Amino acid sequence: MKTLLNFSLLTLILISACKKESPTSINQVAYQVTDIDGNKYDTVRIGSQVWLKQNLTTTHFRNGDSINELVDSASWVNAQSGAWCYPYGDSAGYGKLYNWYAATDLRGIAPSGWHVPSDSDWTVLMNYVNDNSGHLKSTNDWIYSNYEGDNLTGFTALPAGYRASGIYSYEGYYAFFWTTSSEYSNGIFFHLDYGDSFTTESNFGKSFGFSIRCIQD
Numbered sequence: 001m002k003t004l005l006n007f008s009l010l011t012l013i014l015i016s017a018c019k020k021e022s023p024t025s026i027n028q029v030a031y032q033v034t035d036i037d038g039n040k041y042d043t044v045r046i047g048s049q050v051w052l053k054q055n056l057t058t059t060h061f062r063n064g065d066s067i068n069e070l071v072d073s074a075s076w077v078n079a080q081s082g083a084w085c086y087p088y089g090d091s092a093g094y095g096k097l098y099n100w101y102a103a104t105d106l107r108g109i110a111p112s113g114w115h116v117p118s119d120s121d122w123t124v125l126m127n128y129v130n131d132n133s134g135h136l137k138s139t140n141d142w143i144y145s146n147y148e149g150d151n152l153t154g155f156t157a158l159p160a161g162y163r164a165s166g167i168y169s170y171e172g173y174y175a176f177f178w179t180t181s182s183e184y185s186n187g188i189f190f191h192l193d194y195g196d197s198f199t200t201e202s203n204f205g206k207s208f209g210f211s212i213r214c215i216q217d
Contacts, residue, residue: 033114
């Protein structure tokens with residue numbers, strides 16, 4: 001009888017250890033974060049992490065230094081320091097697009113107590129949602145389709161598209177987020193597609209303009 005009890009207890013422990021937390025168990029964090037420009041962001045806890053619910057939209061580094069707004073194509077492509085631009089059409093609520101230099105500048109672009117995520121931070125998030133990007137996507141704003149976009153986590157990813165070689169592309173179809181990580185001479189980013197539920201990690205040139213979503217320190 002004692003042996004059977006011990007075996008049952010061991011089985012229960014093993015099952016509990018293997019059980020994965022459901023991405024549907026959202027713990028909304030009841031406070032806002034303010035950046036150096038006074039922009040306010042909502043926050044959300046997803047598993048062990050706390051993320052901003054909106055894309056970054058600041059025009060200054062944390063110490064107050066300005067980030068250059070670059071409009072013309074030549075200046076954007078040739079920039080070797082932090083720069084930002086509006087998404088195509090200046091869509092309200094999409095935040096701004098930044099090059100990789102802005103995302104990684106040592107002066108810090110994230111609000112105090114927050115940082116631009118590394119590829120490891122993003123990997124933790126994707127493991128939590130079982131690599132289903134639909135749990136991260138907003139339930140609207142995606143123009144063509146929003147494959148399995150249910151936003152169960154509250155992350156509310158928006159399809160701001162990107163800027164490449166001075167050209168704006170794919171607003172309404174794709175969401176691109178910079179990380180602080182790099183591979184060879186490129187910056188690493190995560191990409192959500194309107195037409196599937198997968199999230200792709202890849203790397204592009206550091207002059208590309210992508211969204212930034214911050215994570216708590």
